[in-house]
Amino acid sequence: MSAHWQEQREGGSRASLGLLIHAALRCGRGFILFCLYPITLYYFLKRGAERRASRDYLTRLFGRPATVWQVLKHLHCFAVTMADRIYLLAHGERDFDIEVQGLDQLQQCIAQGRGVLLVGSHQGSFEVLRALSARCPEVQLRVLLDKQKTPAITELLESLAPEVGEAVIDVSRGGAAITLAVAEACRAGSMVALLADRGRAHETLRKVDFLQQPAPFPIGPWLLANTLQVPVVLCFGMYRGGRRYALSFELFAERVEIPRDGRDRAIDDVLRRYAQRLEHYARLEPYNWFNFYDFWQQDEAQPVAMVRANTVSEA
Amino acid sequence: MPTQTAAEHELAILIVDALNLETVDPMQIDPQAPLFGGDLGLDSIDALEIALAVSKRYGMQLRSDHPDNQRIFSSLHALSEHIERERTV
Numbered sequence: 001m002s003a004h005w006q007e008q009r010e011g012g013s014r015a016s017l018g019l020l021i022h023a024a025l026r027c028g029r030g031f032i033l034f035c036l037y038p039i040t041l042y043y044f045l046k047r048g049a050e051r052r053a054s055r056d057y058l059t060r061l062f063g064r065p066a067t068v069w070q071v072l073k074h075l076h077c078f079a080v081t082m083a084d085r086i087y088l089l090a091h092g093e094r095d096f097d098i099e100v101q102g103l104d105q106l107q108q109c110i111a112q113g114r115g116v117l118l119v120g121s122h123q124g125s126f127e128v129l130r131a132l133s134a135r136c137p138e139v140q141l142r143v144l145l146d147k148q149k150t151p152a153i154t155e156l157l158e159s160l161a162p163e164v165g166e167a168v169i170d171v172s173r174g175g176a177a178i179t180l181a182v183a184e185a186c187r188a189g190s191m192v193a194l195l196a197d198r199g200r201a202h203e204t205l206r207k208v209d210f211l212q213q214p215a216p217f218p219i220g221p222w223l224l225a226n227t228l229q230v231p232v233v234l235c236f237g238m239y240r241g242g243r244r245y246a247l248s249f250e251l252f253a254e255r256v257e258i259p260r261d262g263r264d265r266a267i268d269d270v271l272r273r274y275a276q277r278l279e280h281y282a283r284l285e286p287y288n289w290f291n292f293y294d295f296w297q298q299d300e301a302q303p304v305a306m307v308r309a310n311t312v313s314e315a
Numbered sequence: 316m317p318t319q320t321a322a323e324h325e326l327a328i329l330i331v332d333a334l335n336l337e338t339v340d341p342m343q344i345d346p347q348a349p350l351f352g353g354d355l356g357l358d359s360i361d362a363l364e365i366a367l368a369v370s371k372r373y374g375m376q377l378r379s380d381h382p383d384n385q386r387i388f389s390s391l392h393a394l395s396e397h398i399e400r401e402r403t404v
Contacts, residue, residue: 175351176362176388180379183363223360227367260335 008049008293014152021156024086029095032083040076050075050292057295060211061286077287081125081239088131089160095243098128102233102249109231109251110139115186117225118193118235119252121278124288128237128245129193130164141167142185144194148172171200179224186230193235196221197278198291206264208271211279215296222270225256232256234277238285246285250277317345323395326369330391333368334361346392362388374404 024032044051054074058066087095109116118141120126126143133141147154147170158165169181169192185192199205199218207214225232232252240246252273258266282289319327319342327341330350339355351357357365366377375398381387387397 174359175385176359176366176377177379177384179359179363180366180377183366184379220360224363227360227363 014156017152017156020083021086021160024083025090029083029087033080036076036079036083040072040079043079044072044075053292053294057211057289057291058286060213061282061289074287074289077239078290078292081127081288081290084125084239085127085157086160088125088127089157089164092134093128093131096128096131097242097244098132099244099246100132100249101246102251105251106233106249109233110189110191112231113189115189115228115230116191117186117221117228117230117232118191118249119221119225119232119274120193120195120235120237121197121281122195122290123197123236123278123281124238124285124290125245126193126195126235126237128247129235132247133191140185140188140190142169142182142190142192143167144169144171144178144182144192146171146200179227182224183228186228194221196274206267206271208268208275210275210295211282213296215275217271217275219267219271222256222267222274223258225253226258229255234274236277236281238281238288240285248281252277317343317347319344319346319391320395322399323391326395326398327391329368329372330365333364344391346395347390350390350394351388365394369398372404373398373402375401 051071054071055066058070058074062070084096106116106118118129120129130141130143133139145154145168147168149172154165158168169178169185171178182192196218199216203218203220205216206219207216209215210217231254234250234252235248237245237247253270256270258270323346324341327344330336330344331339331341334357336355344355348354351359351362370376377387377397378384383397386393388394
């Protein structure tokens, strides 16, 4: 049986994470990056599920069995982007070289004043987006996030930048308040960011091809986009080694239209396009894929059902 | 047979229309039954659709930060009562 990612435990206790953040800010990034080598090795040895998920993903991507070295590199890349969140939150983009692509497309969407839905994935670092949004404080960035998924990390990181925590729309609260908050943010002309690659438990999922095999994706984000009728821009903040990040924006749709008739086909079309973009970025930066669980849910006995359930995803 | 007030009935029709619930007869919605997660199986995106339709029809906003949201969205009766109190049209 494959465990659902929501049951995976948060790596590290609150105390050790607090110590890590303190040390990271005191000792500087160079020292922390050095420390991440033994930490990566420790996780590689201790966390079998993540190790297997990494090997599975890399094997599919490269089309040949992934090596231990590649898996280590993958885990290390994740560790670096996690550590960098500390610096991005504490000092913004100061310590980094962030290359931005497609900003004009995003700005055109913002200029329409209807709000923008920024859709990302668990690839690279979304923190880069938050750091960059400090450049234009007149356009607010709200982020949909499940604060209960990694409560210790969320709390500690937010203590570095309280205003970032206030801009979060906490999905774990559930219910109408979430979707209403998204709609209100859009009416105010803000950007609302969410990650659309992981389905939460009891969420409606549909399978489309990702790396040549059907993988379940949540449909909630796209139904929300359909209801809101605002421009949807894809956003990816890829780590490229050293101090370099590449933040890309690409217009996905001026409006996502999911008609009542032919609803499933329309959703599948949208999901397929989204999955293709994930694949594009996965090939561009292979080690930036941070879904360390059985993404394809290969052991899932029952087919993914079309049930109407809790449909709003999280970032 | 659930008995709806006139306001509840009007709102029931609005909901069924907005969500295109083809198999649901507005008359049959029990005013006290849960709107979400119950027999109707509505979700948070349906809630947004309802909020948009309500804003158009009654000229009022259902707010995300309303402290009573959980109660307001609990049933047709509660939602209708809230709308009747706050409506401007």
